[in-house]
Amino acid sequence: MYKLWSTIVKDIRVMLRDKVGLVLMFLMPIVLAIVIASVQNSTFELVNDNKIPVLLLNKDTAEPAQQLEIALGKGGSFEIHKISGTTNEESLRGRINTKDALVAIVIPEDYSKNVLQKAATITAEALKEITDAKETSANKMDTVLPVQIFYHPVLQQAFRSSIDGMLQSALQFIQTKYIVRDVYHAINEEYIPTALEEQIIQNQTPVREVAVSKNEGRQLPNATQHNIPAWTLFAMFFIVISLGSSIVREKLNGSFIRLRTLPTHFGIAILSKQITYVLVTQLQAAVIFSIGILAFPLMGLPALNLPADIFALAMVTFVCGWCAAGFALCIGIFSNTQEQANGAGAVSVVLLAAIGGLLVPSFVMPPSFQLIMKFSPLHWCLEAYYNLFLEGGKLGDTWSNMIPLLVITVLFQIFAFYGLKRKNLI
Amino acid sequence: MTPAIQIENLSFTYKGNTQKTLDQIHLNVSEGERYGIFGPNGAGKTTLINIMTGLLSYTGGSVKIFGKEVTANRKSVKSLFGFVPQDFSFYNELTPVENMEFFGAWSGLDKKKIGQKINELLEMMHLQDVRNKPVGKFSGGMKRRVNLAIAVIHEPRLLFLDEPTVGVDVQSRHAIIEYLKKLNEKGTTLVYTSHQLNEAEDLCNKIALIDQSKIIGSGPLVELLKRHHKYKLEDLFLELTGRAYRDGGV
Numbered sequence: 005m006y007k008l009w010s011t012i013v014k015d016i017r018v019m020l021r022d023k024v025g026l027v028l029m030f031l032m033p034i035v036l037a038i039v040i041a042s043v044q045n046s047t048f049e050l051v052n053d054n055k056i057p058v059l060l061l062n063k064d065t066a067e068p069a070q071q072l073e074i075a076l077g078k079g080g081s082f083e084i085h086k087i088s089g090t091t092n093e094e095s096l097r098g099r100i101n102t103k104d105a106l107v108a109i110v111i112p113e114d115y116s117k118n119v120l121q122k123a124a125t126i127t128a129e130a131l132k133e134i135t136d137a138k139e140t141s142a143n144k145m146d147t148v149l150p151v152q153i154f155y156h157p158v159l160q161q162a163f164r165s166s167i168d169g170m171l172q173s174a175l176q177f178i179q180t181k182y183i184v185r186d187v188y189h190a191i192n193e194e195y196i197p198t199a200l201e202e203q204i205i206q207n208q209t210p211v212r213e214v215a216v217s218k219n220e221g222r223q224l225p226n227a228t229q230h231n232i233p234a235w236t237l238f239a240m241f242f243i244v245i246s247l248g249s250s251i252v253r254e255k256l257n258g259s260f261i262r263l264r265t266l267p268t269h270f271g272i273a274i275l276s277k278q279i280t281y282v283l284v285t286q287l288q289a290a291v292i293f294s295i296g297i298l299a300f301p302l303m304g305l306p307a308l309n310l311p312a313d314i315f316a317l318a319m320v321t322f323v324c325g326w327c328a329a330g331f332a333l334c335i336g337i338f339s340n341t342q343e344q345a346n347g348a349g350a351v352s353v354v355l356l357a358a359i360g361g362l363l364v365p366s367f368v369m370p371p372s373f374q375l376i377m378k379f380s381p382l383h384w385c386l387e388a389y390y391n392l393f394l395e396g397g398k399l400g401d402t403w404s405n406m407i408p409l410l411v412i413t414v415l416f417q418i419f420a421f422y423g424l425k426r427k428n429l430i
Numbered sequence: 431m432t433p434a435i436q437i438e439n440l441s442f443t444y445k446g447n448t449q450k451t452l453d454q455i456h457l458n459v460s461e462g463e464r465y466g467i468f469g470p471n472g473a474g475k476t477t478l479i480n481i482m483t484g485l486l487s488y489t490g491g492s493v494k495i496f497g498k499e500v501t502a503n504r505k506s507v508k509s510l511f512g513f514v515p516q517d518f519s520f521y522n523e524l525t526p527v528e529n530m531e532f533f534g535a536w537s538g539l540d541k542k543k544i545g546q547k548i549n550e551l552l553e554m555m556h557l558q559d560v561r562n563k564p565v566g567k568f569s570g571g572m573k574r575r576v577n578l579a580i581a582v583i584h585e586p587r588l589l590f591l592d593e594p595t596v597g598v599d600v601q602s603r604h605a606i607i608e609y610l611k612k613l614n615e616k617g618t619t620l621v622y623t624s625h626q627l628n629e630a631e632d633l634c635n636k637i638a639l640i641d642q643s644k645i646i647g648s649g650p651l652v653e654l655l656k657r658h659h660k661y662k663l664e665d666l667f668l669e670l671t672g673r674a675y676r677d678g679g680v
Binding site for chain 1: 483484506509511513518520524528531532538541564580
C-alpha cells in the first residue's frame with residue numbers, strides 16, 4: 005500500500021508542476037463553458053426575448069399593406085425600421101452589404117391588390133352555391149409578386165427560417181382577415197363588426213412549453229444546463245494531454261526502465277496514474293459545476309441546477325472520469341513521442357466530441373453518424389449526464405448509457421494492457 | 431561462496447533478427463569484485479546487462495544472481511541489485527529528495543528507512559544544498575550523482591553501472607568513482623560498463639571483453655595486460671577488437 009501511496013504522491017507532484025497541463029485541464033474548459041454558454045444564451049435571447057431588427061420597404065400604400073406592416077410590428081419578433089417607399093432595391097442591398105441591417109423585407113407594389121383579389125376569388129368560390137355570384141374579374145388572378153426577404157449571408161439558416169416563419173404567419177393573418185371580411189360582406193351585405201372580426205381572426209388557443217422530464221420538473225432547459233455537462237466531459241477527456249505526455253515522457257527518459265528493474269509490479273505505476281487522473285476528473289467536474297452554480301448568475305447567465313439524484317451524478321461522473329483516464333492511458337502507451345501523444349490526443353478528443361454530440365446535437369446528425377456516434381465514449385457520457393441534468397433521471401435511468409460506457413472503459417483497459425505487453429513494459 | 435553472477439551458455443537473439451546478439455556466453459563474477467564489461471558499439475554489452483537485470487527475457491542458457499535464476503525469481507532477484515542506467519532515469523520535475531522517496535518505496539524500503547538513506551546519500555553525493563530544487567535544473571554531474579543515489583538507496587549487494595560518468599566534469603567523475611570504491615569496500619559487487627577505459631583501469635579489478643556476440647577475453651585486468659604484453663587497457667582493447675569502425679546498425 006505504501007508503494008501505491010508513494011506512486012500517487014509522485015504522480016500528483018509531477019502533474020502539479022506541469023503548468024501547461026493544469027491550464028489545459030482546468031482553465032480551458034472553464035473558459036469554454038463560459039464563452040459557449042454566453043454565446044448560446046444570447047442567441048437564445050435574441051430569438052426568444054429580443055426583437056430582430058428588420059428594414060421594411062413598403063412599396064404599396066393601400067390598406068392591406070399597411071395592415072401587414074402593423075401585423076409584423078405587433079408580432080413581437082420584429083423591430084421594424086421603415087424606410088422610404090422611394091428607396092430602390094439597390095440601395096437596400098447596399099445597406100445590407102454594409103451590415104446596416106442583416107434582414108430587409110420588401111412589400112411589392114401590388115401586394116394589396118393581390119390580397120384583395122384572392123379574397124374575392126375565394127369568397128366567390130365558397131359562396132357560389134348559395135348566392136347568385138357571377139364570375140367576377142377576381143376570378144382571373146394576376147401574377148402574384150412575392151414579398152421578398154433580403155438577408156446578409158452571415159445570417160444562419162436557423163435565423164432565416166425563424167424570420168420566414170414569422171413573415172408567413174403575418175401574411176396568412178392579413179389574407180385571412182380580408183377573406184373573412186369579403187365572405188361576411190357577401191352574406192350579410194354589410195361590413196363585419198370589428199369585434200367579431202377580431203374574434204374570428206385571433207387564435208384563442210394558447211401554447212405552453214413543457215419539458216418532458218422524468219421527475220415531472222417544469223424547469224425549461226437552458227444554455228447552462230446543456231453546456232456545463234458537455235464541456236465538463238470535454239475537460240475530463242482533455243486530461244489526455246497531461247496523462248498521455250506524462251507516460252511518454254517516462255518511457256523516453258528511462259524512468260519506466262528503472263522501475264522495471266525494481267522489486268515492485270509495474271501495474272502499480274499504471275494503477276496510480278489512473279487513480280490520480282480519475283481524481284483530477286472529479287475535481288474538474290466539481291470546479292466546473294461550482295462555477296455553473298455560483299459564478300454563472302453573477303455573469304448574467306442562467307445558474308446550473310444540479311440533478312436531484314446527487315449519488316447518480318457522482319457515479320456517472322466517476323465512470324466518465326475512469327473512461328477518460330483509460331483513454332488517455334491508451335494514447336500514452338501507444339504513442340512513441342510527446343508530439344504524437346499531444347497531437348493524437350487532442351485531435352481524437354475533438355473528433356470523439358464531435359461524433360459524440362458535444363459540438364452538434366446528436367439528433368440532428370445524419371443516419372450514418374447515428375451508428376458511428378455509438379462508438380464514441382463521449383456520446384454515452386453526455387447521454388448519461390443529460391439524463392440527469394435535463395430529463396431529471398435517477399441512477400436507474402442512466403444504466404442504458406452507463407453499461408456501454410463501462411464496456412468501452414474495460415476495452416480501453418484491455419488495449420492498455422496489450423500495449424504494455426507489446427512494449428515489454430509488463 | 432555463491433558467485434554474485436553466474437552465466438552459463440547464454441545465447442540471445444532479438445525477435446526478427448537471424449544473427450545472435452549473444453552467443454555461448456559464460457561469465458562468473460564473485461561477490462565483492464569490481465567487474466568491467468567492455469566492447470565496441472553493438473558488441474552486446476547492453477543486451478547482457480539488460481538480461482542480468484531482467485529487462486530482457488532469455489530462453490537459452492542460465493543466468494543466476496546470487497544463485498537465483500533470474501527468469502524464475504524476478505521479484506527476489508530484483509531486490510538484490512541496483513541499476514544505474516546510462517540515461518537520467520528519474521523525474522526532472524521532482525527534487526532529489528522526492529525522487530529518492532519514490533524510488534526508495536519501489537525498492538521495498540519503508541518511510542523511516544527512506545528518510546535515513548536520503549540524508550546519508552545527499553551528504554555523500556554533495557547534494558544537500560539542492561535537496562529541494564527540481565532535478566531538471568541540475569548540471570550533468572549533479573544529475574549523474576542523483577542517478578547513482580537512487581540506484582543505491584536500498585543498499586543492494588550488486589550494482590550494475592552503465593556508463594555512470596558519461597558527460598560529467600572531472601570533479602563529479604572523481605567523486606562518483608571514489609564513492610563506488612567505498613561502496614565496494616563495504617561489500618557491494620560492481621558490474622561496470624563504459625567507453626572510458628582509463629576510468630575502468632582505475633575502478634575494475636576484473637574485466638571481460640565482448641566482441642561479435644562472444645566474450646573474447648576475461649580475467650583479472652593485471653593478468654590480461656601481462657598476457658598480451660600491454661600496459662594500458664586501451665591498447666589491449668584495440669589489439670583484441672581491432673581498429674575497424676564499429677558504428678552498429680543504422
